[in-house]
Amino acid sequence: MxxxxxxxxxxxxxxxxxxxxxxxxxxLSQIACFIRWIEFRGITLADLDPSTVNEYLMGKSGLVxxxxxxxxxxxxxxxxxxxxxxxxxxxxxxxxxTGEDPEREYPIPTPEEIEAITQKIExxxxxxxxxxxxLLELAYGSGARVxxxxxxxxxxxxxxxxxxxxxxxxxxxxxxRLVPVTKAFITAIEKYLAQRRALGxxxxxxxxxRRMTVGSIYSRIKHWSGRNPHIxxxxxxxxxxxxxxxxxTIAKMLGHERPSTTQIYTHISDQQLxxxxxxxxxxxxxxx
Numbered sequence: 001m002x003x004x005x006x007x008x009x010x011x012x013x014x015x016x017x018x019x020x021x022x023x024x025x026x027x028l029s030q031i032a033c034f035i036r037w038i039e040f041r042g043i044t045l046a047d048l049d050p051s052t053v054n055e056y057l058m059g060k061s062g063l064v065x066x067x068x069x070x071x072x073x074x075x076x077x078x079x080x081x082x083x084x085x086x087x088x089x090x091x092x093x094x095x096x097x098t099g100e101d102p103e104r105e106y107p108i109p110t111p112e113e114i115e116a117i118t119q120k121i122e123x124x125x126x127x128x129x130x131x132x133x134x135l136l137e138l139a140y141g142s143g144a145r146v147x148x149x150x151x152x153x154x155x156x157x158x159x160x161x162x163x164x165x166x167x168x169x170x171x172x173x174x175x176x177r178l179v180p181v182t183k184a185f186i187t188a189i190e191k192y193l194a195q196r197r198a199l200g201x202x203x204x205x206x207x208x209x210r211r212m213t214v215g216s217i218y219s220r221i222k223h224w225s226g227r228n229p230h231i232x233x234x235x236x237x238x239x240x241x242x243x244x245x246x247x248x249t250i251a252k253m254l255g256h257e258r259p260s261t262t263q264i265y266t267h268i269s270d271q272q273l274x275x276x277x278x279x280x281x282x283x284x285x286x287x288x
Contacts, residue, residue: 003035006045006081013080030073045078045087050094057097064099071097108238109227111282114140117225118184127207130192132220134185135204139221139229141182141283142166143236143254146221146229150214152203154193162186168255177255184283239282 007028014024037056038045053074057067075092082090109117114136121133138144144152148166156165158178168175181189189203202211212220221229237250 003032003039006035006077006086007032009084009086010077010080027073027076030070031077034070034074034077045081048078048091050091053092054095057095064097068097071095108235109225109231111239114232114235114282121224128220130188130195131204132224134188134192135217135221136224136232137182137185137188137283138164140232140236141185141281142179143233144179145233146214146217149204149217150212154198154200154203157181157189157203159186159190166255175255177252179253180278182278182281182283236281243282245279 010031011024011028014027019027034056038048038052043052053071057071057074060067060070071092075090075095078087078090078092081087118133118136121129121136126132135149138149138152139146142164144166145168148168151167152164158164163178163180165176165178168177193203196205198205204212204217206212206216218229221227221232225232233254237254240250240253241247
């Protein structure tokens with residue numbers, strides 16, 4: 001059985017196990033690299049031993065955490081083949097990766113720094129200024145992930161109730177949540193949609209009027225801020241908590257599933273969430 005067939009078997013197993021699309025693609029890419037490596041050396045999967053797997057992993061540069069993740073994926077892949085009777089043993093399961101990466105710090109931008117970023121976008125007078133302000137205001141004002149910014153539609157925004165539907169990530173059924181929006185976002189989106197004159201479809205579109213890709217959204221926020229866009233989700237939570245919002249309320253707005261606290265925060269109504277946001281979030285007042 002060739003490498004392509006083995007990847008297909010692994011992909012089918014991953015789908016049955018309810019992995020997310022992005023996880024499946026990442027794992028398939030990692031295994032494809034591993035298969036190319038052993039084929040280049042004239043090694044078959046049946047010939048593998050722990051030292052060979054370890055040689056491959058030690059040849060990969062990068063963080064220890066990434067090497068450990070690769071080991072886990074390779075072990076999972078070979079384990080699937082063992083369970084299907086294609087291999088007799090899993091040498092990757094015997095490989096131990098030691099060491100830890102140095103702790104990395106990602107400074108959370110202050111409300112003043114975020115204000116400065118939005119002002120910089122406004123002063124640019126670029127064709128995409130209104131759109132890019134909206135992107136940042138939703139990322140920071142509601143804790144939206146880049147993938148959620150990509151998938152959000154105009155019809156998901158409810159101006160009457162001042163909330164928006166975000167389609168979050170997760171295994172199995174999609175994880176959707178209604179979250180309140182800040183007054184700053186409301187001001188920004190009203191200007192942006194007035195400029196676009198669109199009634200439906202993607203909120204965030206390219207200059208060719210196509211839905212922005214995850215990569216293009218990442219690039220625009222990084223362009224203006226010099227930061228990984230995910231840091232604004234952290235800033236959302238950090239600033240709310242710093243201003244007195246409780247952890248369980250923040251967890252609900254972030255769409256986190258924590259079994260130990262689910263019963264505590266699921267009783268909070270959407271109206272209460274909106275009140276929390278516009279009491280505790282630095283963007284409670286319009287800035288545009």
